[in-house]
Amino acid sequence: MAAATQAWGERLRAQGYRITPQRQFVLEAVIDLGHATPEEILAWIQTRSPGVNLSTVYRALEVLEEVGLVTHAHLGHGAPTYHAVDGEVHVHLVCAGCHDVDSVPAQMAQGFVDALERDRGFATDIGHMTVQGLCRRCQEAGKPTRSRGVDRT
């Protein structure tokens, strides 16, 4: 997270944005939480600054994403989760059973990404990629891949 925290102010300034405590809080929350929805980010922030508003979180995330300090991925359902761009690009694994999120290094998908580039000329945004499936624990628990009214992905 070093790179992200050190010059985060400059990144904003360079694009004509201002540095505000709210934006700093949002960035810290994202870094600290790892994966977080806007709601979770708000909750984190409110433990130290209760007055902050949810719409501010949304707007801050938009700006921080714009300048490349955070990204988001769609983990299923309607929940976007944000995470810091801390150098290590990773792919998200979402379990349909327990909804846990795991991350794997982007290079595990390199072969696939290269194939897409070669075959389709498609430039993959690896960090945005989400893989749905069942984690080891849920497989062992014998959960079916899809069960009525439970799959909220």
Add this chain to the structure above:
Amino acid sequence: MAAATQAWGERLRAQGYRITPQRQFVLEAVIDLGHATPEEILAWIQTRSPGVNLSTVYRALEVLEEVGLVTHAHLGHGAPTYHAVDGEVHVHLVCAGCHDVDSVPAQMAQGFVDALERDRGFATDIGHMTVQGLCRRCQEAGKPTRSRGVDRT
């Protein structure tokens, strides 16, 4: 689509569900449209049966997914798109520039999927996988990967 249409009734009956014209319409719409959101499915249906309600579409999709006749994938933003399970499993490519959706055979991702299984014990639901990026056309158009207020993924 042969397999899907031939015995679709049995699939429902087998799980204790009933066969209704609305469900047939929804299935036909999904097969015909290829990729479709609930709204699009409703629009398709209403050209031949105006009375059908959106909530019925949602409920029908839930049931059809339950019995394995359709699946959905998250193409970004909050938009789930449904498609028929017609034998050919595929991965979705979504362009962040033009929002076009392309499909590639699941086996292109086989190496990646195997690696996840081996390394993490994670059982991937390939058909549910969505890859974000830029299609060839948008790359050539020189679109940036992310531009203010435009990336609705």
Add this chain to the structure above:
DNA sequence: GTAGGTGCAAAGATTTTGCAGTGCT
């Protein structure tokens, strides 16, 4: 001083749910 930013409240968009009537089996 003056953009840009924030908080608040209201508007949007999308999906779900309760209920009474309808129709598949």
Add this chain to the structure above:
DNA sequence: AGCACTGCAAAATCTTTGCACCTAC
């Protein structure tokens, strides 16, 4: 005839927007 299904309307989510005030620069 019984119970699942549908249509309708209201509720629940989640996200965006308008506006007046505030603040970083």
